Amino acid sequence: MKNIRNFCIIAHIDHGKSTLADRLLEHTKTINERQMQAQVLDDMDLEREKGITIKSHAIQMDYELNGEKYTLNLIDTPGHVDFSYEVSRALAACEGALLLVDAAQGIQAQTISNLYLALDNDLEIIPVINKIDMDGAMIEVVKDQIIELIGVKEEEILLASGKTGIGIEEILQAIVARIPAPKGEPDAPLQALIFDSVFNSFRGIIAYFRVFNGKIKKGDKVRFVNTGEDYEADEVGILKLGLQARSEVNTGDVGYIITGIKNAKEVKVGDTITLSQNPCKVAIQGFEEVKPMVFAGIFPVVTEDFEELRDCMDKLQLNDASLTFETETSQALGFGFRCGFLGMLHMEIIQERLEREFKQTVITTVPNVSFIAYTTRDEKVIVNNPSEMPDPSKIDRIEEPFIRAQIITSPDYIGNIMTLCLGKRGMLINQSYLTPTRVELIFEMPLAEIVFDFYDKLKSSTRGYASFDYHPLDYRISDIVRMDILLNGDKVDALSALIHRSRAEDFGRKLCLKLKELLPRQQFMIAIQAAVGSKIIARETISAMRKDVTAKCYGGDISRKRKLLEKQKEGKKRMRQIGNVEVPQEAFLAVLKLND
Template sequence: MKHIRNFCIIAHIDHGKSTLADRLLEHTKTIGERDMMNQVLDDMDLEREKGITIKSHAIQINYPYKGEEYTLNLIDTPGHVDFSYEVSRALAACEGALLLVDASQGIQAQTISNLYLALDNDLEIIPVINKIDMDGAMIPEVTDQIIDLIGCKQEDILLASGKSGIGIEAILAAIVERIPAPKGDENGQLQALIFDSVFNSFRGIIIYYRILNGSIKKGDKIQFASTGQEYFADEIGVLKLTMTPKPEVKCGDVGYLITGIKVAKEVKVGDTITLANNPAPMIKGFEEVKPMVFAGIFPVNTDDFAELRDCMEKLQLNDASLTFELETSQALGFGFRCGFLGLLHMEIIQERLEREFNQTVITTVPNVSFIAYTSKGDKIIVNNPAEMPDPTKLDRIEEPFIKAQIITLPDYIGNIMTLCLGKRGILINQSYLTTTRVELTFEMPLTEIVFDFYDKLKSQTRGYASFDYSPIGYREADIIKMDILLNGDKVDALSALIHRSRAQDFGRKLCEKLKELVPRQQFQIVIQAAIGAKILARENISAMRKDVTAKCYGGDISRKRKLLEKQKEGKKRMRQIGNVEVPQEAFLAVLKLD
């Protein structure tokens, strides 16, 4: 065990985690030159296209150091705030972390929050300044920032460049020397923490785990601590670029396990694997994920519902932060109410459903969960507008608040203030980290962030602001349910829970947008936004009509009038039985309202 090192790489978005991982693999010849490419660990097309890491990836490196052979298990983690659950799981399987900071950008919000995650897990931190060969590298300033943040010595900070391979040898040496070897009892009861799993259509579910105590051999009868289910270990091994089978995986190592499980529900991330004949207690300290944003996902054809359910379960295996439950809607039929960690997460899930499982889906307006208290004192959790109790029986509603940390340049303070105060934010603190970096702390309702806050923040600050948030509980608010009516019928998929001060403005914009998107019919369509019985906004889509008076020329006006009245009656009858088709774009348009 003293030759094993488990570590991960943590950083803000775009600070060069995946590139550094590429260099480490290349330097230790873990990957042959033929297999080498950029972002070699990111195996999804989506990750390559967007240039972001979505999943954590584990790989084993063999590294000779001072005449001894060391085994390094590297886990590359995502940097975006929406995937912080992936990061927390990777950290649970490690003893140390490389904290990467971009030399040209300095410390950003996600750097700090990932650092705190690592410190909570008692990891050894190795600070690395990356991209030192760039023109805009500010090495002395960034060094000072890191020393202020971590309180380390200047000689502890490593300088490197993932692109050109500077300093890679020093990083590998530091990993071996500074990161502690795994602790654990090699001869004790088997305890292995599951930190990820993937679905393979031929082999069933492949489980990735880190052994804390004991060891696992091929053919062992194993048991899952939370479900009590027992299986045989058909194949075990370690993760190189491909999976490499081994007869035994020992204490302290990271490996994979194939048992031929086909049912997604039986494998839970954070569960403990033990031996069936000598079970050990479950490993503590793995937290459940808290979704921040909720949205409905529905199949375009109602017949595809069962297939969509299978796809969602397989996707949940690979992305444990996705939560979903059944939901029905009058307009869209059967579907799922899904919980996401943020809007990017929601977008990625939708893309993955389309790419990996060929599912075309309709997504409803995202919202957050509120807590409603009735006048009898009952507490109801409201995840979507349909669950909102009748206003006459309602005592009060509480909405979730978050603490937002924004790190930016002093030039953009005004823009950020305007944006956050406009979103009902409260400024709590403003502090200068250095002369050119300022940290603003706001308390804001989560509802206001769900839509387009992040995009607006980036455009107001020309991309120079970094944003991170954490929930701080619920507070009372004046939240109401706004319905959209088409010819007097409610479209439940377009209903929204919104703050009263926003309702009129939002309703008017939504009606105008729908007027552009809903196709014209043979009869007039009235689009209305309403709170209860009070109409806030209205737009009309006029009917397509034939010129029935064309055949009349001359003669008495009553002949024309007779034809027009006859047409009017027909339109009226049509309107009573005709239904309005709402196109898919209309549901998406709600997300893109300014």
């Protein structure tokens, strides 16, 4: 056990974690040249296309130093703020972390956020400055930033380049020298923490775990503490580039278990595995429950596919434990799910994965956040979507969630960021210079304001130089109203939104204009209206499409044409009364792209 090291790589998005992981795997000859490709651990097409890591990936490397053999378990983690739950799970299975900082960009918001997560888990931190071969590398400046942030000595900071392979041997030596070996009792009852799981259609659910005490053998009767169910360990093993079966996995190691479970509800990330005959006294304290930030409805395009979609969501939740969902119904879209996401990118990725991995075409409704409404009788109602909003006459007050936003940028963009954040109802709490060229701004803002397009706007107004991270604070009283969209007087509940009163009119106007472009013309007039309560705040009209009924009349008396036009007029009246408007799928997505 003294020769095992468990570590992960943490950094801001795009600071080169996956590339560094590639070099470590190459240097330790874990993968041969034929298997080598860029971002070798990112096995999803989506990850390669977008150039981001979405899932944490575990892999075991063998390394020899001074004649001794060491086993290194690496977990490569995502860097985007929307996947910070993945990072927290990886940290629970490690004793140390490589803190990677880009030599050209310096410390960014997510670097600090992930660092605090690691420190909370008492991990040994090894700071590494990456991309030192780049033209814009500011090695001395970034060294000063790291020393100021975590108080290490200058000689403890390693210099590396994931692209060219500089400094890889030094990193491996530092991992062996500085990261402590796992502690644990090999003879104690088995205690293993599940930190991830995947669904395999042939083998059932494969759970990845880290053994804290005891050992697990093939054929053992194991118990999952959370559900209390017993299973047989059909196969256990370690994680190389693929799964490698072993007869046993010992204390301190990271491995996988296959028990033939097919039902996704039976495996929970953060659960403890123990032996049925000799169970451990207490479960490992797993990670806290995930707190979704953004809520949206996901509906199948064809209502009959609802059960199939439910199965797909269960399987997806196995692989992405930060996805939460419950069933809901909508008048316009039928049966579907109310889903909780960690952010807009997370929502986009889930939608893409449903389409690619499970061949499910879905409609997503307007994303929003959870509000708390207090009625005049002082009852508390949690409002996750507009249809749950109580009658305005019975509402005493509404509270909305606030967040603490941390933005790190260069001083040139302070004005742009101030304009953006104050326009989003933010309040500046603090402004401090980390170095002469980096300033940290702390805002308190309503979460509802950053759900839509805040991150994109921040990037464009700072040319991509600002980094952003946020933490939930509390709920505060706010003037929130429900805005409905009416088509010919009928409410379309899938397009309703909960919005601050000051923004409702502007938002309503934009949405009506957008819908006017997207809805196909019918043979009757369509009135698109935005309403708050009974007050109409915006209106657009799609004029009727005229069918040429007189085309078949050539020549002859004018009264024949008039007769046909009168007949058409009567038909139009009848159509207007019973006219049902067809709403294309793009209309539901239009709301997301309103400010493009």
